[in-house]
Amino acid sequence: MTKLGIIGGSGLYEISGLTETRWEAVTTPWGAPSDDLMCGRLGDTELVFLPRHGRGHRESPTSINYRANIDALKRVGCTDVISLSACGSFRDELPPGTFVIVDQFIDRTFAREKSFFGKGFVAHVAFGDPVCRRLGDALEGAATEIGVPAKRGGTYLVMEGPQFSTKAESHLYRGWGCDVIGMTNMPEAKLAREAELCYASVAMVTDFDCWHPGHDHVDVAAIIQVLHDNAQKAKDLVRALVPRLDDRPAVCSSGCDRALDTAIITAPEARDPNLAAKLDAVAGRVLAAK
Ligand SMILES: CSC[C@H]1O[C@H](OP(=O)(O)O)[C@H](O)[C@@H]1O
Numbered sequence: 001m002t003k004l005g006i007i008g009g010s011g012l013y014e015i016s017g018l019t020e021t022r023w024e025a026v027t028t029p030w031g032a033p034s035d036d037l038m039c040g041r042l043g044d045t046e047l048v049f050l051p052r053h054g055r056g057h058r059e060s061p062t063s064i065n066y067r068a069n070i071d072a073l074k075r076v077g078c079t080d081v082i083s084l085s086a087c088g089s090f091r092d093e094l095p096p097g098t099f100v101i102v103d104q105f106i107d108r109t110f111a112r113e114k115s116f117f118g119k120g121f122v123a124h125v126a127f128g129d130p131v132c133r134r135l136g137d138a139l140e141g142a143a144t145e146i147g148v149p150a151k152r153g154g155t156y157l158v159m160e161g162p163q164f165s166t167k168a169e170s171h172l173y174r175g176w177g178c179d180v181i182g183m184t185n186m187p188e189a190k191l192a193r194e195a196e197l198c199y200a201s202v203a204m205v206t207d208f209d210c211w212h213p214g215h216d217h218v219d220v221a222a223i224i225q226v227l228h229d230n231a232q233k234a235k236d237l238v239r240a241l242v243p244r245l246d247d248r249p250a251v252c253s254s255g256c257d258r259a260l261d262t263a264i265i266t267a268p269e270a271r272d273p274n275l276a277a278k279l280d281a282v283a284g285r286v287l288a289a290k
């Protein structure tokens with residue numbers, strides 16, 4: 001059964017149309033998530049919404065406790081996670097209002113905790129394909145259904161921020177073949193893979209960053225105007241997405257739900273019991289099997 005987690009980015013601090021809603025406080029061994037989790041149902045599907053920056057936008061891209069956020073979603077039983085994010089565009093053909101169903105990332109962040117694992121319990125998950133193909137298919141179908149301009153596939157450059165890029169950086173990332181830029185999908189996507197969650201990201205274009213000669217430099221005021229429209233379309237997207245996730249296969253064909261089978265390298269007798277205890281939700285499946 002699907003239990004869908006939605007991580008809402010800038011401009012998306014709640015989700016409408018849910019029934020039986022309640023805000024639930026979840027504690028994790030990694031500290032506090034960005035906010036309580038809004039739990040409810042959309043039709044027959046259980047859905048959990050987490051505002052990435054907290055209600056009122058209190059957390060910066062660097063201060064977000066990504067480990068706590070992903071642990072909390074896993075802990076309450078989510079099987080799948082969709083990220084909805086604002087982003088800048090590196091391409092004329094991806095103007096504001098376009099949704100990019102991301103399939104690759106370049107991680108340029110440097111001031112964040114990037115793994116649940118570490119000294120005393122080491123794991124290396126595969127990450128060549130960082131998003132779940134099945135979720136990408138479902139998102140593509142949902143976007144077509146609601147008529148939102150969407151591109152399947154795209155590379156999202158994750159910068160540390162909080163300042164936007166310089167022109168030199170913006171041109172460099174374009175030259176690298178990146179399609180969009182944002183500040184939050186890493187380490188979120190890495191942690192979702194470590195937690196064996198199926199994860200996909202929709203990057204919703206708000207601006208052309210600063211490379212584009214025909215557009216003003218990016219600023220928050222301009223972004224907020226576009227965010228408002230994008231947020232409404234994102235809510236429509238979620239409603240169209242949920243029925244497409246009804247038939248969850250027993251095993252994910254992208255391998256997301258078995259990522260730890262081939263990742264843990266520390267011998268059982270060499271593991272740090274304190275770290276092992278903190279991994280109760282994230283690595284619960286493999287720890288229970290041993
Ligand atoms: C408000 S513009 C910059 C801000 O918006 C994006 O956040 P999110 O991915 O959570 O939508 C971007 O990554 C920056 O954090």
Ligand SMILES: Nc1ncnc2[nH]cnc12
Nearest residue numbers: 086087088181182183209
């Ligand atoms: N141009 C941009 N750079 C980084 N993050 C963003 N979020 C929205 N637009 C952005």
